[in-house]
Amino acid sequence: MSLTTPARGGRPVLDPARLAFLTAQEEQRFLADRPRSRALLERARAHMPGGVPMGWMTAMHGHAPIFAAEGDGAWFTDIDGHRYLDMNQADLSMNVGFGPPAVVAAVADRMRRGSQFMLPTEDAVWCAEALAERWDLPYWQFTLSASGANAEIIRLARHASGRDKILMFDGKYHGHIEDSLVIMADGKVKPELHGLTPDHAAHARMVPFNDLNAVERALKPRDVALCIVEPALTNVGVVLPDEGFHAGLRELTGHYGTFLALDETHTQIASPGGLKQLWQLEADAVGLGKTIGGGVPIGAYGLSEVLAQPLKTPPSMPGAPMESVGGVATGGTLYGNALSLAACRAALSQVLTPQGFARTAALGTQLADGLAGLFAAASLDWQVHRLTSRSGFTFADHLPRNAAEARALAQPALYRLLRLWMANREVWESVATAGPTVSFAMAEAEVAFYLERMRDFLADIL
Structure with missing residues (x-):
């Protein structure tokens, strides 16, 4: 991979031409492998704006929505039969896992x-x-x-x-x-x-x-x-x-x-x-x-x-009507x-017991330590967030102290490539404004699976 150093922040990023090529490649694979979701989305557009029951479903992921079929523990499956390790957990509304x-x-x-x-x-x-x-x-x-x-x-x-x-x-x-x-x-x-x-x-x-x-x-x-x-x-x-x-x-x-x-x-x-x-x-x-x-x-x-x-x-409330x-x-x-x-x-x-929280916090440490090790091995200065079971990373050599710094350090196009790449390889990555999180349904094997995919992603782009 060719690394360039842009003026903003002096941070190394993927060469724009290669980034665009890899993203197009992954998006083409993503769409081709999900014909039933694509067909159902077209059908849905006749009676739901954008083809979804709630607008965020088209706005948050950076790619076309897929249609879910079922979930089990830390994983869910779409209607085309693809299975995903869920690192987003419906924005943490499913942090307990599917079907406890x-x-x-x-x-x-x-x-x-x-x-x-x-x-x-x-x-x-x-x-x-x-x-x-x-x-x-x-x-x-x-x-x-x-x-x-x-x-x-x-x-x-x-x-x-x-x-x-x-x-x-x-x-x-x-x-x-x-x-x-x-x-x-x-x-x-x-x-x-x-x-x-x-x-x-x-x-x-x-x-x-x-x-x-x-x-x-x-x-x-x-x-x-x-x-x-x-x-x-x-x-x-x-x-x-x-x-x-x-x-x-x-x-x-x-x-x-x-x-x-x-x-x-x-x-x-x-x-x-x-x-x-x-x-x-x-x-x-x-x-x-x-x-x-x-x-x-x-x-x-x-x-x-x-x-x-x-x-x-x-x-x-003086003057309120009787129905108030x-x-x-x-x-x-x-x-x-x-x-x-x-x-x-x-x-x-x-x-959501004390024992459950202790276990997810330990897995969160495994996740954060694993990410930090992968970035160091790849000679990347990306820094890892640590918030018990929630991790993630910043594409820079320091963590932000406020929202303005976080926005300045973000690389939305690179994160979009990451989400597509992961989705094509059995991981439903967190949305760009969040960060991968360990759910109560996960074990060490799931964290290791995610880290293996991240290692492969870095090897692919580098």
């Missing part, structure tokens, strides 16, 4: 006995108690996604504080809700996507991750209701906090009267109580989703006594349903 027996049994039993009542079940009590112990927050509520959980945390913080501004960090992802779908562009906070009004952006502030001086400037007007943060950024690869960052953030939010929420949607895979427990972090609220449902849609959020008070004693449920704007018809809570209980008690 305890969850399958609990869901089947709950379906037979009724899946939804708009009434609490004993499983809800059990799950709330378990989450309270793990995340050290006394009160819990349930939604259908982490997006819903974060939306309700924001509303409760606004009510309790009497303020309207929200502080977030560049590179975040806190769900598909208006309040968090904002970005920094040209020095201003703007809507992230079409279809959003500027109004929500006007109530948001954004600062770089790991920049406590910027945090203090944003909080000084004392109009910020909530600061919401991922303990480590996970939507631009992995960006770890500087030593003392979270302690400083807690101190500043407390000083300026701002509530602090941890979005552990992705980082909950680090320990039974996420990074909050592992790093002994303090917060007024925690948002969860994905993994704790064992593959069934769920969201959950934990609250301090102060933030839970409006739910314990709902405030009245009153109180702070929370809830939904399917929120806290019996099926989701049965799955959550089974996942927490049988899969």
Whole structure:
């Protein structure tokens, strides 16, 4: 392979002509080997825009979507019969693996006995108690996604504080809700996507991750209701906090009267109580989703006594019509349903155990050490992320400290080649904004299989 050194960052990259050639070669093989997926996609376009039931399915992978048939443990199979080791796990919503027996049994039993009542079940009590112990927050509520959980945390913080501004960090992802779908562009906070009004952006502030001086400037007007943060950024690869960052953030939010929420949607895979427990972090609220449902849609959020008070004693809304449920704007018809809570209980008690987390963390170390060894053997200076069971790498000799650095170090075209190459050789690689993750269904053999494929990939391109 010819290595060139571009001006940006002085980082060696694959020669553009060879990169284009290899990508075209892999894409041609990818499409040719999946005729049933291609045919079904064409059929689907008649009644689903883009041929998919949700737009992300065409946007996230950098190639045409495939149609899944079934999954088993750490692997899934498409309708053309290709089997894949799943390193993406549906953006961690399937981190427990496909078809964990305890969850399958609990869901089947709950379906037979009724899946939804708009009434609490004993499983809800059990799950709330378990989450309270793990995340050290006394009160819990349930939604259908982490997006819903974060939306309700924001509303409760606004009510309790009497303020309207929200502080977030560049590179975040806190769900598909208006309040968090904002970005920094040209020095201003703007809507992230079409279809959003500027109004929500006007109530948001954004600062770089790991920049406590910027945090203090944003909080000084004392109009910020909530600061919401991922303990480590996970939507631009992995960006770890500087030593003392979270302690400083807690101190500043407390000083300026701002509530602090941890979005552990992705980082909950680090320990039974996420990074909050592992790093002994303090917060007024925690948002969860994905993994704790064992593959069934769920969201959950934990609250301090102060933030839970409006739910314990709902405030009245003078002039509200009789059909209004009153109180702070929370809830939904399917929120806290019996099926989701049965799955959550089974996942927490049988899969997401302390022993399970210790095992996936050890496998994550095996993965990270293996990647580092492969890069060194290939004379590449790429650096490896380490976040217990989640790994990944940066195409540079240093790890980023914030989202801007992560974007500058990214090589999307090279990562697209990697995904296609891996898919053609039985690995469903993580999306470019994430990083390969060990699931609870994996063992040493799966990690070794992935590392073998990465070794072969490097040999092929080099």
